[in-house]
Amino acid sequence: MIYYFSGTGNSYKVAAQLAQSTSTKLADMSSVAVDVPVCDDAVVGFVLPVYAWGLPVFVEQFVKSLPRGVRHKYVYAVLTCGDDMGYADVLLRKALRRVGWQLDAVYVVQMRNTYVCLPGFDVDSPDVQQRKDRAFGQRMTHVATCVANRAPFDEREVLRGAWPWLKSYVLRPLFNKLLISDRRFSVDASVCSQCGACVRRCPLGNMRMGADGLPQWHAGKCTHCLRCYHICPHHAISYGKFTRGKGQVKINL
Structure with a gap:
């Protein structure tokens, strides 16, 4: 195994x-x-x-x-x-x-x-x-x-x-202590297509789609794997200012 x-x-x-x-x-x-x-x-x-x-x-x-x-x-x-x-x-x-x-x-x-x-x-x-x-x-x-x-x-x-x-x-x-948190994650509504890929593919079920059709975090189970950030097809997700101008990798799972 x-x-x-x-x-x-x-x-x-x-x-x-x-x-x-x-x-x-x-x-x-x-x-x-x-x-x-x-x-x-x-x-x-x-x-x-x-x-x-x-x-x-x-x-x-x-x-x-x-x-x-x-x-x-x-x-x-x-x-x-x-x-x-x-x-x-x-x-x-x-x-x-x-x-x-x-x-x-x-x-x-x-x-x-x-x-x-x-x-x-x-x-x-x-x-x-x-x-x-x-x-x-x-x-x-x-x-x-x-x-x-x-x-x-x-x-x-x-x-x-x-x-x-x-x-x-x-x-x-x-x-x-300071960085393993989902509090800084956010989505740019002007770019997000509301496809829900980040929500469906979160390995720990830490996300859901809000009433406004945008992804939400804050379920308290984030392990900071960054799958949501990298899987977004429009690069709409950010982690505060830390990810500004940063690249993405292709998710193969």
Whole structure:
């Protein structure tokens, strides 16, 4: 079984290819979060994006809901990130340990940048995106081989980046406290076509269409995946002034 969470499609792409390579079933965390099934597979994987050098808030909640004390022969995680991951794997290992699960190995796959909600953060340039695309196939072949062989943890398989402790243990808590909120999301009524794509595709059901035909947030379940921002066909959604002039990525889910 591979449990995955994906906001803009990066982690889904990894999970789908890994499932095909290893003949494994997929389970979307956002679909099974209410009642996580007990998985008796010998090999269990988690595929998820790195948010602020840590875990998405939703994934933290999902891990807490896992059946406790279940033993598997091999548990691994594949983390996707645009640049680096800090100590996100350590945070995941600790979260799993609290429910009696052991994380045996971690792999990182560098994907397209999708975070656009702070100054200096934007989608990748075409050249950077092409470089990542070229490296993707080879990296996935390597990860699938390691999983098939139940390889142990290897520090060379992760991408911590500069100042990982500062990022994961100082900046990340501040980020979660100050920025993980849907309060700054808004829609430009002059551009919005009222197609409802953002509402239908929100993975956590955090949106609805208002009486005026425009999308609304504020259901208290936002994990800041930015799917609503990137999926809008008219680029009508913004996150305060942070996303002014920022790009979008194509959603493939």
